[in-house]
Amino acid sequence: MSRNIEAKASVTISEEERHFRNTTAGKLLFTVCRSRQCALVIEEERLVDVTVLNPGKVGGIYIGKVKNMARNIDACFVEIAKGEICFLPLKNATSPFLVNRVYDGRILEGDELLVQVVRDAQKSKRASVTAHISLANEYFVLSFGSAKVGYSTKLSPKAKEVFRRKFTEMSIIQNGSLVQDVNVLLPVAETESIPLPSVGLVIRTRAEELTAEEELWNNFFTVSSQFIRLLRTAMHRSCFSCLRKAPAEFETVLEQFVKDTPEEDSSSDISCSREIVTDQENLYEQLLEYCALHKYRLPVRFYRDSMLSLSTLYSLESKLESALARRVWLKSGGSLIIESTEALTAIDVNSGKYEAGTNAANAYQKINLEAAEEVARQLRLRNLSGIIIVDFINMQSAKDNRELLHYMRELVSRDKIPTKVVDITALGLVEITRQKINRPLKEQFLEQAVE
Helix, strand or coil: CCCCCCCCCCCCCCHHHHHHHCCCCCEEEEEEECCEEEEEEEECCEEEEEEECCCCCCCCEEEEEEEEEEHHHCEEEEEEECCEEEEEEHHHCCCCCECCCCCCCCCCCCCEEEEEEEECCECCECCEEECCCEEECCCEEEEECCCEEEECCCCCHHHHHHHHHHHHHCCCEECCEECCCHHHHCCCCCCCCCCCCCEEEEECHHHHHCCCHHHHHHHHHHHHHHHHHHHHHHCCCCCCCEEECCCCHHHHHHHHHHHCCCHHHHCCCCCCCCEEEECCHHHHHHHHHHHHHCCCCCCEEECCCCCCCHHHHCCHHHHHHHHHCCEEECCCCCEEEEEECCCCEEEEEECCCCCCCCCHHHHHHHHHHHHHHHHHHHHHHHCCCEEEEEECCCCCCHHHHHHHHHHHHHHHCCCCCCEEEEEECCCCCEEEEECCCCCCHHHHHHHHHHC
């Protein structure tokens, strides 16, 4: 007895899928992994960055109340919502904007002030805030703390001088500082004035693109007007008000990806450029709108294939499994063992199956240099922070140790999060510190399992 059997759809990879799979130039993927909305950066077939897109509060601006002072640690605790207490170091409150009294150089319990969230809560640690509020666009940053004017280190001396002259001619800068006058920071003078704490200006790298005078001043006065409106609104709002919500997390990830893109790769030749890819239709529309608004030239592509998911196309599950594993294999046959504790993260470098041969010193140095590259990659990928101790293979040569330290410092200098290679201890351990901003990758995914 014969019967008709419906033919199965082919899963042969098409040319378009082959193009999607090519990660030579680098791709930023927005998709769901392990029931979490994630942003993942893949370069040369390797996962280099993962961000779980949780709705956080970093960047949000609130009217908070000082609950109590902690003079012994030079800090205080600020409530930004009912029962939500945050940590505020007093060094980040040298120029606060108080809304319930005139600032007299002191911060007291009961003070109501503007604060901005700089780090979400992590495990037992509270979220951190700063009273040095900042607002920015692609070209300028205005912030409390100092009236000084700063310039991006990537701006040429000639460009810095041009900006200095233009802002001085407009009476916005005097003697290297921003003029502390509300009407100077507004495109049109107003009769109502408000007291300003010390407000400074930073001119960013992309400001060099503003060749037309009108475009330059439009962009400056846009962010400065937002800044003044924020302060005026604060004076008429109640405590615990949120004056500015945290930006959508995809914006932060996208801006960093664009920042890391070489200038030549942001051209209109999209066939070989870095790209942004998502299989989330709603997010796709937001990404298109955001890139158009900020004039980002990187292509945004929507991936839709019922037979081959975006996660399968890039083997994301296996890549994530490796990113969460205790052991990381090196091409040489050696490996890293990564153990995290409450106090620090320890990374042990093992030679493993590598055959040292007759020249063991050169062989071990080769493994150490390869391990240094992988350590730098793992710090970023796993979002390891705080104190990190790396036990490289011991070497007798002081020259080899200096070379390893120099190479390690060069590698971490490319990290978007401030990272410092301190030194090699007497026991031959390399000390590294990395600023704590977001939770470690493992903690974010384990949290889902607990839930």
